[in-house]
Amino acid sequence: MSIQKFLIEGEKADLFSIKEVAEHGCSGGLIPSLIYYVDTVKFYEEHEKEIWDQLYQEAHDHGVSVMKFLSHFNGARDVGSMTQLKNMLAWWACEQAAHRILAEREEE
Numbered sequence: 001m002s003i004q005k006f007l008i009e010g011e012k013a014d015l016f017s018i019k020e021v022a023e024h025g026c027s028g029g030l031i032p033s034l035i036y037y038v039d040t041v042k043f044y045e046e047h048e049k050e051i052w053d054q055l056y057q058e059a060h061d062h063g064v065s066v067m068k069f070l071s072h073f074n075g076a077r078d079v080g081s082m083t084q085l086k087n088m089l090a091w092w093a094c095e096q097a098a099h100r101i102l103a104e105r106e107e108e
Helices: 003-012 018-024 037-046 048-062 066-071 082-107
Strands: none
Touching: 003 018, 003 082, 018 082, 037 048, 037 082, 048 066, 048 082
């Protein structure tokens, strides 16, 4: 299941609002299944290729390396382990997907 599909299904189940995810991010616990490290790491591992494809594309679009791009993420300074990195990337990927979904909805 893609990240966008995950978000759309969560919104349909009335677990969270995609608009709120786009506006406020994931760090506040808006997505119930992405609060704890065990869950965010699992999500990251299930979507690792999609996340890194998106990271590469975004970094390329900004004219920087992926590592430089990552260094500007909210919370990047506090990453001290692979678990924390995977958590940050899982949240980032969901937030980016939420923005894409909202943009698509506005176009319709």
